Amino acid sequence: METQKQKKSFGQWLKTSITVRMLMVGILILVLLIPLSYIKDLIRERSYRQEEVVREINQKWGNEVLLYGPILKIPYQVHTLKKTWDDKTKSYNEEDVITIKYAFFFPNTLDIKANIESETLGRSIYESVVYTADMKITGSFTTPNFETQDIAAADILWNKATVQVNSTNLKGIRSNLELKLGADQYPLRSRYAQNSYTNTLETKFLKDSSLPKENTIDFSLDLLINGSEQLRFIPVGRETNVSMTSNWASPSFNGNYLPDTKTKQISDQGFKANWKVLQINREFEQEFFGELPHINASAFGVKLLIPVDEYQKSERAAKYGYLVIALTFLVFFLIQAISKIHIHPFQYLMVGLALTMFYTLLISISEHSSFLQAYAIAGSAVVLLTSMYSKAILKSYKFMGFIAASLAALYAFIFVIIQLESYALLVGSIGLFLILGTIMMISRKIDWKNE
Structure with missing residues (x-):
């Protein structure tokens, strides 16, 4: 019990x-x-x-756009003295070996006006924001300075100079690109660039009348391009001015430079933003000899956000x-x-x-x-x-x-x-x-x- x-x-x-x-x-x-x-x-x-799904939609419409240029590209000759021993004469033979290298000169002024028409594309229950950017690019090139590299005038190949524009999204381009340089028009064509983070568009050889040998040459370019999520620029001008308008009400301004707070406007109908970047604000030079470096870290622009991430x-x-x-x-x-x-x-x-x-x-x-x-x-x-x-x-x-x-x-x-x-x-x-x-x-x- x-x-x-x-x-x-x-x-x-x-x-x-x-x-x-x-x-x-x-x-x-x-x-x-x-x-x-x-x-x-x-x-x-x-x-x-x-x-x-968003990546798939963006790939078909057009990925983010990073624009870089125009850039004046001028080849030049580099002389190297090569000595070879001659057993018959018991002396050295000297030979002048010529190699071709390229000089890249950024614009003196660069003005970009971009109007962004955005929309949302959906698949099943998912959505992605895409846009069509209508851009007007203007500016000018001044006379290139080769003296810093001790390049003789006779070694500059002016007759083979070109202008190139770089972009990360060639697939999204919706217009034939005609670069107006001075009084001349030049179509831009794709050119393969190995180990580059951007795709290259380049003109044919420039006419002598289009070259800034003595005087400043103005340029202009109209560009219509499809993209998604981001639109960014690299400030290659000695003075770069970017004006951007859009109907998208949820922008995120990102990159190395922010727009002018006095002129920036954001409303339910869209946004307006302006940037001004000087050469002194950048971390790179106005000209490069040999090859272009990777300067995409200096890019700035806007990211179009979908307001709510459920x-x-x-x-x-x-x-x-x-x-x-x-x-x-x-x-x-x-x-x-x-x-x-x-x-x-x-x-x-x-x-x-x-x-x-x-x-x-x-x-x-x-x-x-x-x-x-x-x-x-x-x-x-x-x-x-x-x-x-x-x-x-x-x-x-x-x-x-x-x-x-x-x-x-x-x-x-x-x-x-x-x-x-x-x-x-x-x-x-x-x-x-x-x-x-x-x-x-x-x-x-x-x-x-x-x-």
Whole structure:
């Protein structure tokens, strides 16, 4: 009889012990982290799928555009004295070996006016922003200076001089390119360039009347090009001025230089921006001899952003999943401890699974509507399901209302944190401090003596 009483008392202790309940709740929270990790993987997988579709759309329409030029390219001769020993004459024969190298001269002035007409292209549930840029490029070349390299005038091959324009996206060009140089017109044609980060368009050999031998020569070029996401320029002019207008309302100005804040305008109808970059602001010279270096680090321009990234917000929401589960379980535990109502571990598990379903609902609904609508629908569904289930467990409308209000406040709190950027940490810290204070006040009523 004594053994049966001991067994009964031990079994009763397991059911009523607050410590045992806390351990069981903690174990269940750790177990529910497994489905949460799978949900995070699902969100990342859908995000990668979106990136793949966007890249495919952009490749067919036209990738980002980086424009670089026009550049005056003039070949010149380099003389090398080569000595060979002649056994017959017992002396050295000297030979003048001539090699051809190229000098590259950037414009004295470079003015670019770009009008960007943007739109969104979609495939299935995914979207990408693309654009058509109508650009007017004008400027001038001054007389090249070969004296810095001690190149004789006779070694300059003026008759083989050309002008080249470099771009990362030849596929997107939608107009025949005619470079006006002085009074002459020159068509630009593709030229293969090995180990180059841009594609090269080059004119035929320039006429003597188009060469800036003594006087400044003006140039102009009209360019219509399809691109996606970004449009950038490298400031190769001694003075580079870029004026940009667009109907896209969510620009991100990036690169090595930002537009003039006094003239920059952003509205719901689009944006306007102007840049002015001087040679002294750059890290490279105005002319190069031998080959062009990689100067794309000096590029600047605009990135057209899709305002809302649903997957990024869903992933941020999922990071708070363990907090939602832990706090909800804590609410149930406090109710159980204070009211002496027995809650089975299986019932805790059901509540936890209902909470994890919030994130699958959120990601699936947000793919077909806005994040706000998806969050509201998923949150309302989970709050309703959990509160109705708590009514069946706790047998009280008062506790049901408390559970519903707690979950609604928690989801609203997390939504506010997701929307904030600069103040997310501050608001989150204050919110968690208030939650901790509330729990400490409620937990005072728990009787720990029977443990």
